[in-house]
Amino acid sequence: MEILQINLEKGWRGGERQTLLTACAQRDLGHNVKLVCRAGAELSLKAREAGFTVHHARSALSLAGWLALYGARFDILHAQTAGSVTGAVLSKPFHRRPIVFSRRTDFPIKTGQFFTRLKWQCVDQLVAISQAAASEPRRLGITPIIIPSATLTITLDTHRINSFLSTHALAGKRLIGTSAVLKPEKDPLTLIEAAARVCQKHPDVVFVHWGADGPSSMAARARIIELVLEKKYLLLGFQKNPEQLYPVLSAFVLCSISEALGSSILDAMSLGVPVIGTRTGGIKEVLAEGRGLLAPVGDAAAIAQHIEWLLSHPDSAQEMAANAKQYVKTEHDMHQMAQKYLTLYAKLSR
Structure with a gap:
């Protein structure tokens, strides 16, 4: 054909x-x-x-x-x-x-x-x-x-992972990640607010955010400074194939206000990383039936609570992630x- x-x-x-x-x-x-x-x-x-x-x-x-x-x-x-x-x-x-x-x-x-x-x-x-x-x-x-x-089978690059951890002095830290352009519909400000709550209780946690600049860039950077999160919430900009770095994450979070599906979520799920998403669009479809944790759109407190639960219940988090990984393998x-x-x-x- x-x-x-x-x-x-x-x-x-x-x-x-x-x-x-x-x-x-x-x-x-x-x-x-x-x-x-x-x-x-x-x-x-x-x-x-x-x-x-x-x-x-x-x-x-x-x-x-x-x-x-x-x-x-x-x-x-x-x-x-x-x-x-x-x-x-x-x-x-x-x-x-x-x-x-x-x-x-x-x-x-x-x-x-x-x-x-x-x-x-x-x-x-x-x-x-x-x-x-x-x-x-x-x-x-x-x-x-x-x-x-x-989803495409993701080739793990140990050298890239080690270089990433070394460059940003992240060895020994528990990492929460997201991959999203800095624009309103991706709602980066809500995740920054959630990060402030989590980092206040868990000093070993660092948030890493891969994504190109957009209309929300200035507001995001200003809020990070206001909350004194410069060393706790890292805006890493656009990077090719950031999913190769997802294995270092304790959890992946997507705070979108609107999302037809969320391919970055599928990537994280396929790698066995626990996922938190907002209850909107295709995200709530992908994370249904215990494949991830859902929070109301714009609810920083709920997202922070979900992150803390995953950090404090690693066995349950991995069980959820294994279920999600099998789903992606079968359905995507x-x-x-x-x-x-x-x-x-x-x-x-x-």
Whole structure:
């Protein structure tokens, strides 16, 4: 099968990683996969490094033009972002190929509902990565199917772990980690408040936060200073593959206000790290049935209590983590995800 994966995002986040992971798994299963990305984007660079043919488009409009000329060469067009699905739909009268769109957010559509509904109606199948991501399409009268995101087997790098601990003088500390861009919907301020509560009682605990700067950066740094947490809450910025460092963590926390799934949570679970998340979106789906601990959105006290419980009950924490690890292995395998998409592609291509 000739498959085109399309993602025009500039950065490298969960959706871009899932795009590449899907392409790799489908290639492993014997299919010919190419990508369309934004020139210079991290996804384009990583896809080329992985041996894929990568074409470039600057915008939804330029993508539409490229697909009008070359889209008919493919059996299926898989749009992985809102912009890419726009370009695929605009050019559909020319390429006449089935379009699959993976919705990876749970944001409500506040403006442009008519045009969003029209665009989604022109897609041959809308896929949501969680029930949370499916709720808005359903509200607009679109029937999605659910195909959860997957995790890649994470290669442990002992040298990198030792270097990380040495560089930041963290040997002998109990570490609580998160990986999130510093922006309001990730709610870094709530985790900083929780850290102040935990560190007051547990002087050997240090919080490490991997993630690029964003709109909340200044507020986060100011609050860390106000709470005298400069040595207790480390903002480490963007790092490639931070999940390789998760094994040093006593717990992983994600404080998102809104989250369709949370791929960083899946990474932590796959490595046997206990997880705490907020009761929102796809997080509450992933951490259900005792796979993690849930706290109300914005509740620093509840998050701190969960962290302290995990620190004081290591055996129970590891039992919970083992349950979560098995769940990820069973439900979020990359080749199972790829096969689900391939089955869908075959159905649409008949």
